[in-house]
Amino acid sequence: MKILAMVKRVVDPEVKVKLTGDAQLDPSILDYKLNYFDEYSVEEAVRLKESGAASEIVVVCIGSGDAQKEIRTALAMGADRGILVETDEADRLDSLTKAKLLAKVVEREEPGMVLMGKLAVDSESNAVGQMLAALTGFAQGTFAFKCEVDGDTVTVGREVDGGTSDVKLTLPAVVTADLRLNEPRYASLPGIMKAKKKPLEVIDPDDLDADIDLDEPAIEILGYELPPQREAGEIVDSVDALIDRLKNKAKVL
Amino acid sequence: MSTILVVAEQLGGELKSATLPTIGFAKQAAAATGGEVVVLVLGSGASGAAEAASRFGASRVLYVDGAQYADYLAENYAPAVVEVAKSVGATVVCAPSTTTGKDFLPRVAALLDAGFVSDAIDVAEVDGDVVYKRPIWSGNLIARVTSHTDITAVTVRTTAFEAPAEGAAVSVETISVSSGAATNAAFVSFDQVKTDRPPLTDADVVIAGGRGLKSGEAFGMLEELADKLGAAVGASRAAVDSGYAPNDWQIGQTGKIIAPNLYIGVAISGAIQHLAGMKASKVIVAINKDPEAPIFQVSDFGLVEDAFKAVPELTSKL
Numbered sequence: 003m004k005i006l007a008m009v010k011r012v013v014d015p016e017v018k019v020k021l022t023g024d025a026q027l028d029p030s031i032l033d034y035k036l037n038y039f040d041e042y043s044v045e046e047a048v049r050l051k052e053s054g055a056a057s058e059i060v061v062v063c064i065g066s067g068d069a070q071k072e073i074r075t076a077l078a079m080g081a082d083r084g085i086l087v088e089t090d091e092a093d094r095l096d097s098l099t100k101a102k103l104l105a106k107v108v109e110r111e112e113p114g115m116v117l118m119g120k121l122a123v124d125s126e127s128n129a130v131g132q133m134l135a136a137l138t139g140f141a142q143g144t145f146a147f148k149c150e151v152d153g154d155t156v157t158v159g160r161e162v163d164g165g166t167s168d169v170k171l172t173l174p175a176v177v178t179a180d181l182r183l184n185e186p187r188y189a190s191l192p193g194i195m196k197a198k199k200k201p202l203e204v205i206d207p208d209d210l211d212a213d214i215d216l217d218e219p220a221i222e223i224l225g226y227e228l229p230p231q232r233e234a235g236e237i238v239d240s241v242d243a244l245i246d247r248l249k250n251k252a253k254v255l
Numbered sequence: 256m257s258t259i260l261v262v263a264e265q266l267g268g269e270l271k272s273a274t275l276p277t278i279g280f281a282k283q284a285a286a287a288t289g290g291e292v293v294v295l296v297l298g299s300g301a302s303g304a305a306e307a308a309s310r311f312g313a314s315r316v317l318y319v320d321g322a323q324y325a326d327y328l329a330e331n332y333a334p335a336v337v338e339v340a341k342s343v344g345a346t347v348v349c350a351p352s353t354t355t356g357k358d359f360l361p362r363v364a365a366l367l368d369a370g371f372v373s374d375a376i377d378v379a380e381v382d383g384d385v386v387y388k389r390p391i392w393s394g395n396l397i398a399r400v401t402s403h404t405d406i407t408a409v410t411v412r413t414t415a416f417e418a419p420a421e422g423a424a425v426s427v428e429t430i431s432v433s434s435g436a437a438t439n440a441a442f443v444s445f446d447q448v449k450t451d452r453p454p455l456t457d458a459d460v461v462i463a464g465g466r467g468l469k470s471g472e473a474f475g476m477l478e479e480l481a482d483k484l485g486a487a488v489g490a491s492r493a494a495v496d497s498g499y500a501p502n503d504w505q506i507g508q509t510g511k512i513i514a515p516n517l518y519i520g521v522a523i524s525g526a527i528q529h530l531a532g533m534k535a536s537k538v539i540v541a542i543n544k545d546p547e548a549p550i551f552q553v554s555d556f557g558l559v560e561d562a563f564k565a566v567p568e569l570t571s572k573l
Contacts (some may be wrong), residue, residue, distance in 0.1 A: 015392035016527055025399075034391075097371050098364060099403075126391050126508070127373040129361035135541075136365035141440040142329055145360050147502070157443065161502050162354040163511070164266075164454070166442035181492070181509060182502055211570065220370030224386065224399045232534055235555035237546075238505065241568045242542065247556050252538045254460075254517040255573070 003114035003151075003173070004058045005047045008104060008131075009076050010042040011069040011092075012124040025225030039119025041079075041186035042179035046149055047117050048080035049184060055151040056115070058082050062107050064100055065092045070202060077197035078189035084202040085111075089164040089216060091199040096221035099214045101133035106210035108138050113174060115156065120178040141171035147182035218247050257290030259343035261313070262336055264355055265296060265304035272457050275418030276381035278311045280378065280411040282419055284347055287380040293317065295339050297332060299325035302427060309424040314426045317343075323436035326445065327355055330437030333362040338432045340367060345406060349375075352410040352512075353456075364408035371408045372400060376415035393508045394531030412458070414514035414535050448503050455506065458487035460517045463506055463533070466493035467522025467543065468562060473498055476563070477521060480570045488512070491529045507532035509550040525550025542566070 011034050018026040050056040059081040063069045066088065071083035087103055089095070100198045108116065116135075121128035135142035143149070143158025147166070150157045151173075161166045161180045189197070207216060238244045259281040264271040274294075281292040289315040296305040298320065305318035317339060323331040336359070340348050348363060350356035350375050364371040376397070377388040384401040387409065391398050455461060462481045464474050474488065481488045490500035492507050506513055507529040518536035523529060525541070527550055532551055533539070541554035544561045551557040558565055 005501075013392065015395055019392070019396050027396075051486055055263040097361065097373075098369070101365055119510075120469055123508070124392055126393075126496075127361075127366070127371065128357050128560065129371050129373055131363035132361035136333065139439075141437070142362065145354060146330075148326070162445070163456070163503070165445060165447040165503055167327075167445045170441045170443050174441040176373055178500075181496065198437075218403060220404045221372065221400050221402055224384075227388075227397045227399065229390065229394060229397050232539070232553040234552045235557065237551070237557045237559060239558075241558065241560075241572060244558050244569070245572055248517070248538070248540070252517075253556065254538050 003056045004111065004234060005050060005058065006054045006108065006111055006116045007044045007047045007059055007076060007081060008111040008116060008118035009044065009061055009062050009063050010037040010122045011063065011065045011072040012037040012122050015123050018118065019228065021226055027226060034068070035120050036075050037122045039121060039123065039179055042181065042183045042204050043117040044076045044081060044118050045184045045186040046179060048152060051080065060085060060113070062104065063087070064089065064103055065091050073202055075189065077200045078193040079187060080193065082157055082198065083200055086202065086204045087207050088204050089207050091216050094219065094223060095216070096219045097133055098129045098220040099216070101130050101137055102212040102214050103207055103210055104130065104134050105137040107213045108134065113237035116140065116176045118176070118178055120180050126200060131176050135176040141175040143169055143171055143175060143177045145180040146177050148181050149177050149183065153251065174205045182217065257285060257288040257346040258344050259284050259290055259347045259349065260340050260343060261292060261293050261294045262348065262350040262360070263294055263304065263308050264351055264353060265298055265301050268298060268301040268303045268383045270304040271415045272305040273353050274308060275311060276413040276416040277349060277351045277411045278313060279416035279419050280375065282312055284378045287378060288345065288346070288542055290383060293343050293345070295336065296320070297321070297324040297335055302429070305427040306424070309427055309516065310421045311419040312422060313425065316425055318427050318429045318557070319432055320429065326442040328437065328440060328442045329359040329362055330440040332359040333366060334434035335350055335432045336363045337366045338434055339430070340406065347407050347409060349409040349411055352412050352486050356410045360408050360410050367406045368404060369406040369408045370402035370404040372402065373410050374412045375409050376412050377447065390531070393527045394534065395527065412512060414512055418455055433438060440549045452481060453485070453487050455487045455489050455504065455511050455513055458515050460484045460486035461489050461492065462486050462512055462519045462521065463489035464500065465491040465504050465523030466499070468523070471499040473563070476566045476570070480566055483570055491523045491526065493526070507514060520550055521566060523550055525553065526550045541556060
């Protein structure tokens with residue numbers, strides 16, 4: 003079975019945000035890294051290959067030329083080859099536009115499973131996996147903490163409100179990773195050296211012939227604003243004082 | 256004229272409370288665009304949930320009954336929602352930003368060729384555009400977005416909208432759809448965490464514990480405090496990752512978004528991704544022995560003390 007592992011080069015969400023006068027992001031603050039939810043999905047793909055359930059892992063990324071770095075990170079963890087759908091507009095593309103591009107890659111590669119993080123920690127849409135499943139007709143197992151392949155099926159344990167839920171999917175399927183799925187490995191030095199020699203194909207999005215307009219994505223980002231800030235309040239010196247404030251000042255007890 | 260279709264959430268025929276602020280969002284969207292609100296309930300023998308949804312100002316409440324909706328499955332929900340969205344001429348399809356809504360609505364969006372807005376906290380008409388606001392970057396930033404597709408799908412951050420006032424009921428219309436059950440996916444089980452406490456996302460008071468508690472047993476003292484206050488118990492991701500608390504308790508960007516009247520964080524440092532999940536709480540209390548813990552920067556009342564001393568004392572004095 004071939005696995006496609008979708009990865010994203012994301013903005014580090016912990017950077018100190020700075021906006022320009024016209025409500026756009028100040029590019030000088032941006033710092034990029036591999037989306038950490040994708041580390042879990044790449045790890046799961048590598049484990050499936052180690053167990054014999056998968057034969058090849060292809061890492062796929064929509065991003066600028068710089069995203070080759072994130073693809074190499076995934077290759078160093080044990081994936082076999084990479085595909086970069088190269089565009090400088092990646093940060094402005096919405097989930098539907100990306101899912102349509104990835105659906106074309108799926109059509110070309112015909113994987114038995116697509117693995118990806120449940121969300122990207124910068125744009126936080128939590129949508130591309132589900133959309134990709136819809137566009138390809140694949141079954142979907144989202145927010146996975148368990149992914150057990152048995153022949154042509156996969157049982158996915160899902161983190162859901164109020165508990166956990168299992169679904170049984172017939173392959174091919176899209177599985178999106180949550181945090182209890184595994185513990186991602188650190189790439190070893192030999193892994194990093196080997197990754198440099200692994201094949202990495204660069205595709206022009208126009209060549210995928212997807213039904214999209216990169217200049218006018220489905221969702222347009224008009225601008226940004228900072229959320230309201232909370233002020234630090236009072237430090238009390240005892241449990242008694244805390245109870246007093248909650249009863250008499252905040253009136254919540 | 257717009258039609259805002261709300262896909263209600265129900266479990267075992269009981270309407271989930273997250274549906275109500277979603278209707279609140281829909282009414283705000285309808286007011287901004289001059290339209291009406293239609294609520295859709297899918298279930299098996301769950302018409303009671305549709306009745307419960309009928310008193311909150313929607314023009315129509317539709318109910319689809321089918322054995323394939325007895326247990327939730329995205330592959331069964333999505334085609335039915337798509338069919339109803341088309342038949343009512345929906346311009347916006349929305350659902351609460353729960354794990355259920357997040358699971359099936361993007362699928363619906365792709366099938367409708369609809370732009371997707373995740374976790375909306377506001378909607379308004381600005382200069383002819385319908386503009387949505389949504390938090391990104393762990394709540395560090397808010398993006399203003401607009402959709403260029405004929406239909407837009409929106410998951411709604413329920414803490415950002417009020418439940419509409421209860422009023423006169425409209426009669427529930429039972430309708431049928433042609434889509435059946437999926438052949439490539441099947442529901443196997445739902446293991447519900449058994450608890451007598453209120454759900455985290457509904458609770459008036461939430462007590463949350465962090466990695467500083469150093470063990471799962473230490474959460475016992477939080478549970479005693481919670482029982483005294485009728486509170487829910489939550490945890491930081493660090494505590495969940497360390498195995499001290501179940502994943503369902505996780506508050507934060509990757510867990511649940513809460514906005515209780517009172518939040519008490521115990522031995523929680525206040526990582527940005529945790530703050531993203533609780534900083535809309537009305538009153539925030541932090542108990543931490545480290546005076547430099549970032550959570551004190553957002554708390555209304557802070558107590559610098561060891562949790563193992565402060566929490567039992569608090570419980571005994573309340």
